[in-house]
Amino acid sequence: MNKQEFLYQLEEGLIRLNESEKNQFILYYDELIEDYLEDGASEAEAVSKLGKPSRIASKILEEAFEERSFQKKKLSPLMVVLLIIGFPLWGSILLTAILLILSAYIIIWCLPFTTGMFAVLGLGASIFSVCASFFAIQDGVYIAVTQMGISIFVLGLALLSGLATLNLANHFIKASKRFSGKIFGLFEGRGLSL
Structure with missing residues (x-):
């Protein structure tokens, strides 16, 4: 060369x-x-x-x-004064943005939380109902069998809901990571760091 x-x-x-x-x-x-x-x-x-x-x-x-x-950018005294004077405006806007981001996370995680709670409560209710169906024999066999069938049905729904919770949680974890990446990308693109 x-x-x-x-x-x-x-x-x-x-x-x-x-x-x-x-x-x-x-x-x-x-x-x-x-x-x-x-x-x-x-x-x-x-x-x-x-x-x-x-x-x-x-x-x-x-x-x-x-x-x-x-290299650090130093703020000029004028900029510091403007930041202090403008705090009521930009502070409330910043707080609103933080709360909007928090509400987006809450909305994202509502569905897996709901299915998870249904799975836990359904599992507990079905176990209780299976145990209680033995005491329902005193009122009649058909009542005990019906209660046992309903409890097994609720147990199946609880297990399906648990699987749905795991699946949704995996998808929503990925969505949360993407959302967080976009939020942090907004700040990093402007030279700001969180």
């Missing part, structure tokens, strides 16, 4: 940087290659000493974005 190919590939790898930063790195590596050439190395040797341009570009990008993420 010659010098021009190396610099071209490096420039392609640094496409996410702005032009001034990109040109700064291109000039730096151009000078490095020139220094190797002055020391008596061939162009191919000089380029091979530097390494692969894609690897160099990825290191540069990694360092550049780490620096940007660590």
